[in-house]
Amino acid sequence: MPTAVSVLLPLPLPAFSYLLPFEQEKPVLGARVVVPWQAGVRTGIVVKLEEIPATKALELKELIYPLDYEPFILPELLSFIENLAKTSISPPGQILATLLPTGLNETLIHEVKAIAGTQLELNLEDWSGVEKLSPGQLDFLRKQGLILERVRIEEAKLRVLIPYKKPDEKLKTKAKANQLQALEWLWEVETVESGAELARQADVPESSVRTLVKNGYAGYEEITAPPPVLPSYVPKTLPLTKLYASENHRAVTGGYRAERLAALIPILQGDLKRGKSVMVIVPEQFILEETASYLQGLMPLQVLSGELTDAQRKRFWQELSQHEPLILVGTYLAMLAPLRQLGRIVILEEASSSYKLQSGPRLFVSSSLRHLAQHLTIPVMLSDSLLSPEGLSHVGEAQCLYLPSPERRLHVADLSQQTNWPLSSELIQVLKQVQERDRRAILLAPRRGFSAALGCSDCTWLAECPNCDLSLRYHQDKRQLSCHQCGYSTAIPLECPNCHNVNLGAMRGAGTQWIAKEVSKHLPGFPIYRYDADERDTLSPLLEGEAGVVIGTTALLRHAPLPDVSLIGLTLFDTLLGVSDFRAEEETLRLWLQLAELSPQARPLTLIQTFQSQHPLLEFMAAKDAEKAMKFFLEGVLERRKRFHYPPFAEVAKIQVSAKQEMTAQREANWLADALKLHVKDKGEVVGPSAAPVTKLKGLYSYQLFVRDLAHKGFETLLQPVQAYARGARVRVDVDPRDIGRFLD
Numbered sequence: 001m002p003t004a005v006s007v008l009l010p011l012p013l014p015a016f017s018y019l020l021p022f023e024q025e026k027p028v029l030g031a032r033v034v035v036p037w038q039a040g041v042r043t044g045i046v047v048k049l050e051e052i053p054a055t056k057a058l059e060l061k062e063l064i065y066p067l068d069y070e071p072f073i074l075p076e077l078l079s080f081i082e083n084l085a086k087t088s089i090s091p092p093g094q095i096l097a098t099l100l101p102t103g104l105n106e107t108l109i110h111e112v113k114a115i116a117g118t119q120l121e122l123n124l125e126d127w128s129g130v131e132k133l134s135p136g137q138l139d140f141l142r143k144q145g146l147i148l149e150r151v152r153i154e155e156a157k158l159r160v161l162i163p164y165k166k167p168d169e170k171l172k173t174k175a176k177a178n179q180l181q182a183l184e185w186l187w188e189v190e191t192v193e194s195g196a197e198l199a200r201q202a203d204v205p206e207s208s209v210r211t212l213v214k215n216g217y218a219g220y221e222e223i224t225a226p227p228p229v230l231p232s233y234v235p236k237t238l239p240l241t242k243l244y245a246s247e248n249h250r251a252v253t254g255g256y257r258a259e260r261l262a263a264l265i266p267i268l269q270g271d272l273k274r275g276k277s278v279m280v281i282v283p284e285q286f287i288l289e290e291t292a293s294y295l296q297g298l299m300p301l302q303v304l305s306g307e308l309t310d311a312q313r314k315r316f317w318q319e320l321s322q323h324e325p326l327i328l329v330g331t332y333l334a335m336l337a338p339l340r341q342l343g344r345i346v347i348l349e350e351a352s353s354s355y356k357l358q359s360g361p362r363l364f365v366s367s368s369l370r371h372l373a374q375h376l377t378i379p380v381m382l383s384d385s386l387l388s389p390e391g392l393s394h395v396g397e398a399q400c401l402y403l404p405s406p407e408r409r410l411h412v413a414d415l416s417q418q419t420n421w422p423l424s425s426e427l428i429q430v431l432k433q434v435q436e437r438d439r440r441a442i443l444l445a446p447r448r449g450f451s452a453a454l455g456c457s458d459c460t461w462l463a464e465c466p467n468c469d470l471s472l473r474y475h476q477d478k479r480q481l482s483c484h485q486c487g488y489s490t491a492i493p494l495e496c497p498n499c500h501n502v503n504l505g506a507m508r509g510a511g512t513q514w515i516a517k518e519v520s521k522h523l524p525g526f527p528i529y530r531y532d533a534d535e536r537d538t539l540s541p542l543l544e545g546e547a548g549v550v551i552g553t554t555a556l557l558r559h560a561p562l563p564d565v566s567l568i569g570l571t572l573f574d575t576l577l578g579v580s581d582f583r584a585e586e587e588t589l590r591l592w593l594q595l596a597e598l599s600p601q602a603r604p605l606t607l608i609q610t611f612q613s614q615h616p617l618l619e620f621m622a623a624k625d626a627e628k629a630m631k632f633f634l635e636g637v638l639e640r641r642k643r644f645h646y647p648p649f650a651e652v653a654k655i656q657v658s659a660k661q662e663m664t665a666q667r668e669a670n671w672l673a674d675a676l677k678l679h680v681k682d683k684g685e686v687v688g689p690s691a692a693p694v695t696k697l698k699g700l701y702s703y704q705l706f707v708r709d710l711a712h713k714g715f716e717t718l719l720q721p722v723q724a725y726a727r728g729a730r731v732r733v734d735v736d737p738r739d740i741g742r743f744l745d
């Protein structure tokens with residue numbers, strides 16, 4: 001019986017079936033194959049093989065060629081991809097395109113040949129490059145079954161300069177001493193990357209090298225490129241810790257980031273000793289580098305990140321499948337890595353909002369990894385300063401190792417009692433002490449730029465973005481207004497377009513520029529640095545121990561810690577709390593805990609400016625027994641989430657309906673809400689629709705509704721009306737949405 005091969009391509013589509021040519025061997029599951037696609041070819045992954053009746057075979061296109069004889073993706077991960085597609089309501093091909101970092105974009109040499117006995121006036125008796133045919137001709141000949149096709153991967157080539165002839169008598173004159181010197185050097189080193197490079201190495205003018213090439217003593221040739229070098233990391237020593245995780249633990253929480261990693265070392269070493277590899281996933285590049293530095297030298301290590309070049313990723317993938325047990329440190333791009341004997345998945349900073357992918361299937365990587373561990377029936381280990389309620393309920397509180405939390409000193413400055421906006425008198429006073437004692441301070445502002453908005457003090461006019469429902473951010477230094485969402489920017493108007501008042505001024509929250517200006521007023525002569533997406537001053541004087549103040553956004557959390565900081569100030573605590581997301585409080589608490597990473601060696605005073613000095617969260621933050629406070633806080637959060645049907649008690653999906661006309665968006669959202677209510681009945685709950693928090697964004701109006709999966713039926717069943725939707729609006733599903741506004745604006 002003929003064999004049909006299901007192939008998943010890195011496109012937002014399901015798998016396609018192709019016919020295996022009868023003379024070809026069956027490919028293995030998870031291997032790469034090349035298939036005809038439109039008027040060309042594409043590389044995909046074999047996800048299924050099945051025997052089909054001969055009549056059905058006629059409907060299928062023939063597969064072209066296998067690229068691997070071993071799985072490129074381990075077969076046990078193929079059903080995981082399928083599951084992720086179902087739970088995130090995205091086509092499986094999109095999951096593949098998002099998670100597989102290499103292998104499907106090889107440069108291919110594609111050749112065609114006429115089937116023996118056919119008379120084509122195209123000179124295709126021998127294998128020749130497909131460029132000979134127009135796309136139309138290729139498509140036609142394929143459909144008629146008149147040609148054979150084959151492909152292979154084009155090896156990476158490098159153009160180098162190599163020597164051809166030994167130095168002869170002609171070169172041994174005084175005038176040609178430079179040429180002789182260059183040629184002798186080239187024979188010595190055998191190849192160089194370019195003529196300029198040879199001139200530099202042999203210390204001769206480039207013209208001498210050019211003459212050598214012209215006279216046939218040396219020439220350029222293409223050679224197979226050597227494998228790229230994989231990055232290495234400067235080893236760092238882990239801090240000592242008294243508490244280590246044991247086999248019974250499933251999570252580490254509290255303490256500093258490095259302490260939590262140190263607590264995991266015996267677990268990692270134990271796994272390696274048993275012949276198992278461990279996947280250690282991190283949310284961001286700077287944590288990846290830090291983790292790799294700590295583990296380098298302690299155990300066999302491989303690192304995969306988005307920063308690697310294509311060639312480096314390819315080498316990484318190839319070597320990984322043949323490697324002895326090792327620790328793989330990577331971002332989400334390592335999720336499908338071909339690690340044989342995988343014994344455990346470690347998720348560092350498991351609650352980080354950076355784990356939410358902002359495009360494609362919009363996965364929350366942390367929960368995808370927990371599913372992966374379940375799928376492979378291996379243990380998972382979580383680590384964070386404050387675990388997510390989802391993570392905590394997954395591993396069970398009894399399996400947590402609590403590290404003592406850093407000692408903190410907290411002072412809350414009530415902004416509602418102040419006249420000195422944006423700096424409270426307390427903050428000014430402490431800053432003056434920092435200056436007098438030649439110390440260092442960090443101030444975190446909720447946004448970059450000068451202020452959240454520019455407006456008129458006489459009427460209520462605010463400068464707004466023409467494409468979005470957002471006020472334009474005021475950048476005083478560039479005399480510009482810009483939208484941080486769509487990138488629109490414009491010059492500051494000379495007068496209020498509404499009442500012609502010429503005194504336009506900063507409105508709403510103070511950004512880094514405004515804070516910096518105020519601080520310099522109060523601390524004349526004291527060094528002030530800025531650190532945000534607009535301006536990254538070099539902080540090396542502070543790293544070397546000089547005095548000064550840094551004013552930045554949370555971008556500072558990605559910077560190397562500064563030594564002996566005396567003061568950390570949060571200029572406006574209310575910004576995060578004000579976000580309409582049920583995770584706002586946890587995120588704020590997590591940010592507070594992360595602030596300790598800004599200066600791990602010191603015990604700085606933390607000063608928080610807020611309009612809500614009675615907020616219960618501040619009590620937790622000030623508590624002496626941090627561990628108890630955390631447990632109590634998380635219990636409260638879980639209790640509330642249970643009551644209001646939030647994860648982990650019910651899965652939530654956001655459905656966003658967008659259109660160019662506001663009316664259309666609203667009408668279609670209503671239509672979809674009705675269809676969903678009819679469909680889910682008592683299995684779930686449909687909330688909304690309501691206008692999206694930012695209703696107009698980049699010229700599109702959006703309405704949103706939420707569906708809660710109360711009976712754990714799975715969204716692939718509950719959201720069928722959404723998947724079947726084919727009317728006038730753009731509909732996007734986001735399972736497990738996280739709309740928390742990042743502090744880094």
Ligand SMILES: [Zn+2]
Nearest residue numbers: 456459496499
């Ligand atoms: Zn006005």
Ligand SMILES: [Zn+2]
Nearest residue numbers: 465468483486
């Ligand atoms: Zn905009």
